[in-house]
Amino acid sequence: xxxxxxxxxxxxxxxxxxxARLARVSVSTVSRVINNTxxxxxxxxxxxxxxxxxxxxxxxxxxxxxxxxxxxxxxLLVPDILNESFALMSKYAEEYAERAGxxxxxxxxxxxxxxxxxxxxxxxxxxxxxxxxxxxxxxxxILQIIEESKIPFVIIDRSLEQEDVPTVVMDNYGAGVTxxxxxxxLGHRRFACITGPMNIAIVRERFLGFRETVGLRGGSLPDSxxxxxxxxxxxxxxxxxxxARDQFTALWAHNDLMALGALNELxxxxxxxxxxxxxxxxxxxxxxxxxxxxxxxxxxxxxEMCESAVDIILxxxxxxxxxxxxxxxxxxxxxxxTSGPAPTSAT
Amino acid sequence: xxxxxxxxxxxxxxxxxxxARLARVSVSTVSRVINNTxxxxxxxxxxxxxxxxxxxxxxxxxxxxxxxxxxxxxxLLVPDILNESFALMSKYAEEYAERAGxxxxxxxxxxxxxxxxxxxxxxxxxxxxxxxxxxxxxxxxILQIIEESKIPFVIIDRSLEQEDVPTVVMDNYGAGVTxxxxxxxLGHRRFACITGPMNIAIVRERFLGFRETVGLRGGSLPDSxxxxxxxxxxxxxxxxxxxARDQFTALWAHNDLMALGALNELxxxxxxxxxxxxxxxxxxxxxxxxxxxxxxxxxxxxxEMCESAVDIILxxxxxxxxxxxxxxxxxxxxxxxTSGPAPTSAT
DNA sequence: ATGAAAGCGCTAACAA
DNA sequence: TTGTTAGCGCTTTCAT
Numbered sequence: 014x015x016x017x018x019x020x021x022x023x024x025x026x027x028x029x030x031x032x033a034r035l036a037r038v039s040v041s042t043v044s045r046v047i048n049n050t051x052x053x054x055x056x057x058x059x060x061x062x063x064x065x066x067x068x069x070x071x072x073x074x075x076x077x078x079x080x081x082x083x084x085x086x087x088x089l090l091v092p093d094i095l096n097e098s099f100a101l102m103s104k105y106a107e108e109y110a111e112r113a114g115x116x117x118x119x120x121x122x123x124x125x126x127x128x129x130x131x132x133x134x135x136x137x138x139x140x141x142x143x144x145x146x147x148x149x150x151x152x153x154x155i156l157q158i159i160e161e162s163k164i165p166f167v168i169i170d171r172s173l174e175q176e177d178v179p180t181v182v183m184d185n186y187g188a189g190v191t192x193x194x195x196x197x198x199l200g201h202r203r204f205a206c207i208t209g210p211m212n213i214a215i216v217r218e219r220f221l222g223f224r225e226t227v228g229l230r231g232g233s234l235p236d237s238x239x240x241x242x243x244x245x246x247x248x249x250x251x252x253x254x255x256x257a258r259d260q261f262t263a264l265w266a267h268n269d270l271m272a273l274g275a276l277n278e279l280x281x282x283x284x285x286x287x288x289x290x291x292x293x294x295x296x297x298x299x300x301x302x303x304x305x306x307x308x309x310x311x312x313x314x315x316x317e318m319c320e321s322a323v324d325i326i327l328x329x330x331x332x333x334x335x336x337x338x339x340x341x342x343x344x345x346x347x348x349x350x351t352s353g354p355a356p357t358s359a360t
Numbered sequence: 361x362x363x364x365x366x367x368x369x370x371x372x373x374x375x376x377x378x379x380a381r382l383a384r385v386s387v388s389t390v391s392r393v394i395n396n397t398x399x400x401x402x403x404x405x406x407x408x409x410x411x412x413x414x415x416x417x418x419x420x421x422x423x424x425x426x427x428x429x430x431x432x433x434x435x436l437l438v439p440d441i442l443n444e445s446f447a448l449m450s451k452y453a454e455e456y457a458e459r460a461g462x463x464x465x466x467x468x469x470x471x472x473x474x475x476x477x478x479x480x481x482x483x484x485x486x487x488x489x490x491x492x493x494x495x496x497x498x499x500x501x502i503l504q505i506i507e508e509s510k511i512p513f514v515i516i517d518r519s520l521e522q523e524d525v526p527t528v529v530m531d532n533y534g535a536g537v538t539x540x541x542x543x544x545x546l547g548h549r550r551f552a553c554i555t556g557p558m559n560i561a562i563v564r565e566r567f568l569g570f571r572e573t574v575g576l577r578g579g580s581l582p583d584s585x586x587x588x589x590x591x592x593x594x595x596x597x598x599x600x601x602x603x604a605r606d607q608f609t610a611l612w613a614h615n616d617l618m619a620l621g622a623l624n625e626l627x628x629x630x631x632x633x634x635x636x637x638x639x640x641x642x643x644x645x646x647x648x649x650x651x652x653x654x655x656x657x658x659x660x661x662x663x664e665m666c667e668s669a670v671d672i673i674l675x676x677x678x679x680x681x682x683x684x685x686x687x688x689x690x691x692x693x694x695x696x697x698t699s700g701p702a703p704t705s706a707t
Numbered sequence: 708a709t710g711a712a713a714g715c716g717c718t719a720a721c722a723a
Numbered sequence: 724t725t726g727t728t729a730g731c732g733c734t735t736t737c738a739t
Contacts, residue, residue, distance in 0.1 A: 026484075026509070028716055039726045044718055054724060074485045075431060076716035079422040079731050084486070094450055095646070100441045104468055116482050119466045121451055135463050137373075138421045139431070162373070246650050277652060299442070300647055303593050305624060375732055386710045391734055401708060423732035426715050710739080715732105722727075 027068035036064035090146035105319035143326030165329035189222025200355035201263035205238035249274025269294035287353035306350025374415035383411035437493035452666035490673030512676035536569025547702035548610035552585035596621025634700035653697025
């Protein structure tokens with residue numbers, strides 16, 4: 014049995030053809046009504062719309078995609094969906110994509126360059142309208158695949174050495190400045206820092222902003238008080254063990270997980286936070302405000318970053334010129350319980 | 361300029377037609393080689409494969425989907441991607457889907473029934489091969505849409521009143537039994553419980569398993585020591601405030617977030633954990649092992665659940681009969697630092 | 708074992 | 724303003 018074409022036949026998905034028949038117009042007119050491309054006689058238009066309603070017609074996105082090269086789908090690649098920051102990115106990106114009439118297909122690359130490549134290839138085969146990705150690997154091959162595909166793309170949260178690629182990032186240098194200024198304003202002079210992996214560009218930027226600001230304002234941050242971590246909780250604890258013999262009153266960790274690990278180890282050592290040591294994190298993850306004392310931290314502007322990323326994709330797609338290839342957004346400081354005045358005894 | 365068809369022309373995506381021309385066969389033969397449908401002369405096959413390699417040909421999934429009703433895509437709907445448990449589900453589901461040759465499109469419904477419906481409708485329009493979803497709303501409309509679409513689906517993690525729907529869940533009753541038995545074996549007799557919202561079926565099951573086991577083995581759990589929470593951190597703290605005047609030595613929270621809130625409030629009240637009160641959670645989220653003392657908890661078998669869910673989708677798709685409509689998997693107990701022997705003074 | 712041709716459901720020339 | 728028609732790139736009869 015083929016489709017019957019009768020009104021009210023909702024059990025089988027209706028097609029433009031069915032709608033056309035019911036509305037007594039051609040399929041192209043149906044298409045015109047759906048897509049608002051060229052004007053249609055109001056009366057005809059009404060007939061079509063009513064037929065669409067009657068049959069509960071919804072255009073097959075595969076057919077549309079095949080024909081018009083747009084399936085209203087945007088791909089998002091994140092390195093680790095278990096990381097709350099990336100889950101947040103997924104959430105916001107999806108919200109903005111939906112608002113613009115696009116669905117979002119999320120790929121969790123699991124920090125695996127091969128998987129990242131497989132994902133990109135899959136997205137290309139699905140002819141997505143754009144790809145937003147937080148890049149993990151530096152294999153230029155991936156960038157090449159995506160550039161060849163002519164699919165609009167934008168890199169989010171991690172910046173590339175290359176400058177000619179659309180990118181949306183937090184002002185990482187600024188985050189370092191913010192952390193330093195907050196602690197300096199509380200009277201601290203002896204600083205320590207737990208960084209992320211130094212081979213990541215944004216990590217170096219964060220550190221630079223922090224160290225330069227500390228230096229400029231008379232604080233001290235010798236190399237012995239800098240610990241290179243890996244963004245994991247355990248690294249924070251290890252860092253504090255490592256820094257234990259050194260005297261410092263202010264500590265900035267490059268993410269909240271390491272800050273939490275550091276907090277835990279500081280307390281285990283009998284140090285009071287913030288009375289003996291002030292601590293600042295970065296990310297503003299949800300547990301940050303649950304620990305005791307609640308963590309002072311810097312929040313990334315993920316909402317704005319995602320909005321901007323989706324917006325850039327849509328602009329490129331429409332053939333618009335992008336005013337600035339690199340969008341930099343400001344971090345936000347959340348002052349809570351782990352930062353306080355520098356101990357007066359410390360000189 | 362149309363596609364050139366020359367070997368090595370990778371800048372424009374090659375099509376079956378290009379491959380056919382290069383291999384000097386018809387497009388149908390190319391299709392046969394790709395899909396291994398009917399046997400192809402080894403020599404011809406080699407020619408085709410080599411052409412595919414040369415042109416870096418990858419079938420357009422929209423075209424394939426349009427024609428064969430399968431775009432190798434499975435949809436996953438979760439109520440909140442920020443919830444680590446659902447992020448974990450996304451991760452595992454994606455892994456198993458990829459292993460089976462499918463991509464996963466993740467939808468974050470944000471606990472919004474309307475959004476859930478929009479998502480389902482979108483997935484239907486994309487003709488996905490299956491839908492896995494952790495259901496939020498009880499609007500039967502959604503189930504109706506998805507059933508009408510004839511797309512294979514399975515409900516994961518949340519069970520429905522309806523029995524005739526493919527479902528994969530943890531044994532929630534068993535989780536309650538496990539929690540109770542662990543605490544009973546440590547000598548506890550005076551129990552308390554922080555539950556999730558009682559209108560959720562799995563919450564009632566958890567509670568039932570806990571209460572029945574406690575009752576059967578001579579423990580006490582009066583209604584005054586049962587607090588209905590909402591799965592959030594703050595609810596755990598509130599619960600403990602509420603239960604404060606009551607004497608209990610063992611507390612089970614229906615998720616880790618509430619357990620952590622409870623732990624925090626217990627410590628604030630000066631109660632020692634586990635010396636005065638033993639505490640058990642559920643979920644085994646990553647921070648569970650980071651707090652002090654590390655949280656004893658029950659882990660959901662998400663990995664197996666996702667594997668099973670994807671497997672069920674694929675079976676239905678192949679037209680196989682599902683042996684059991686409802687798959688129930690066992691939880692796992694992780695004994696850590698928040699549970700210990702009942703205080704001897706407590707009678 | 709292989710090829711020719713039809714067609715999935717849609718959009719976009721091109722005509723009228 | 725509307726209809727006719729030709730594909731998008733693939734799979735799948737139906738012949739051979």
